[in-house]
Amino acid sequence: MAKIVEVSQLQKQFGKFQALKNVSFELNSGEVLGYVGPNGAGKSTTIRTLLGLIKASSGTVKIFGKDVWTDSIDIHKDLAYVPGDVYLWPNLTGGEIIDLFLKMHGAFDAEKRDELIKKFEFDPKKKARSYSKGNRQKVALIAALASKAELYIFDEPTSGLDPLMEAVFQDEVARLKAEGKAILLSSHILSEVERLCDRIAIIAAGEIVEYGSLEEMRHLTRYEFKVETRKEATDLANQAYIYDLKVDEHDPLKIAFQADSDKILMVLLELTAYDVVKIDSNPQTLEELFMHHYSQGRG
Template sequence: MVNIVEVKALQKNFGKFQALKNVTFELHSGEVLGYVGPNGAGKSTTIRTLLGLIKATSGQAEIFGKDVWKEAIEIHKNIAYVPGDVYLWPNLTGGEIIDLFLEMHGEFDSEKRDELIKKFEFDPKKKARSYSKGNRQKVALIAALASKADLYIFDEPTSGLDPLMEAVFQEEVERLKKEGKAILLSSHILSEVERLCDKIAIIRAGEIVEYGTLEEMRHLTRYEFKVETTTPPLGLQMVEAVHDLKVNGNKAVFQADSDKIQDILQALSDYTVVKLDSTPQTLEELFMHHYAQENASR
């Protein structure tokens, strides 16, 4: 895999406010990186820095091996970008704006453009002033997805889209990934990130607090266990590894860290187990659990 994006110890200060603190990650070809965090965490500041719109205070950020600030024009020839809020020329039609974006980019696939217009159920003949937020988003998505690029940067790309259109976007991202493209996806829809992304970076207050594959993160998180025994499994109350235990007759639901599974099995050996299920947390549960811990420690 080719290294497409490389960010090392990136910092950005706005006066005395430190928006980014030693942000470090990388993105390779054929890979989707999910960039997750609440509003104000630093996601858009990172993306604006990568696009060369603002200059980093310190650190290093390169795309295609080029400095994102010094060589922004050259880099932009081979990237496609969709912001979370799209503003359009009100007197132009959607089709005219899509064609304008594509002509400005340079290389594009006109057949793919027409296919995307149909898939997104988009009317390109209406004036942009009449478009809803979702339709304005479709203009940017169609233009980006029809462009020929090696890096696609999506900042809350499905904002305003209905679930059917979100599914179309996800199909297109999977297509790009198969074609060996690199995708940076900043999204508040955690199920979307979980489905599409190979790696995830969680940013909080300008700092990357977790980075890696979802599986690498899950070894630090809890599994949810559901167990049914022939007698009430009240002994689980005495097991330190068990958290949030709820016993209802002969059934119990609880959480436990993944490295404590042996302790759970040992405790259940005192019972006749009828059924036992365990599932890892979803990204959303991981995200909320992490932030709950962070807020409790403040």
């Protein structure tokens, strides 16, 4: 896989405020990178830097091996971008705007454009002034997905779309990935990120707090246990590796708790004393991992 995006020790200051602190990540061809974090964490500042709209205070940021600030015009020939809020020319139709975007970009697939218009159930004949937020997003998505690019940057791309249209977008991202394209996806829909992304970067207060595959991250997270026993687990709450123990108010033989992933064997050994009837365990979701860092950042 070829390296498409290389960000190393990126810092950005606005006056005395440091928006980004030593941000580093990579994105390869045929890969989807999820970029998530709370509002104000630095996601948009990072993306604006990648697009060459603002200049980094220090560090290196390269796309296709080229500097994003000095070579932005060259880079944009092979880059497609969808922002989280799209503003359109009110007197042009959606179809006219899509064609304008595609001609400005350069290489595009007209058949793919027509296919996407049908898939997204989009009416290209209406004036843009009449479009809802979801339809404005569709204009940008159709134009980006029909363009022939090597890197796709999506910043909250499904904002305003209903679940069926979100599914269409997800199918298209899977197609791009299969074609060897590189995709940077910043999304507030964590289930979408979890489903689509090969690697995830979580940013909080301008710093990357987690970076890697979800499985690599989960070695730092806890497992959720739901257990039914024949004997009351009276001593379980006293174990240092058991967290957030909850006993079912209607049935004291049903309990739920969390434990670190490296303590699973100890959990199983402890549970044998209570005559287990049923046990379910699952790793934390990306949302739980994200909220863990978000609450830490706020505290």
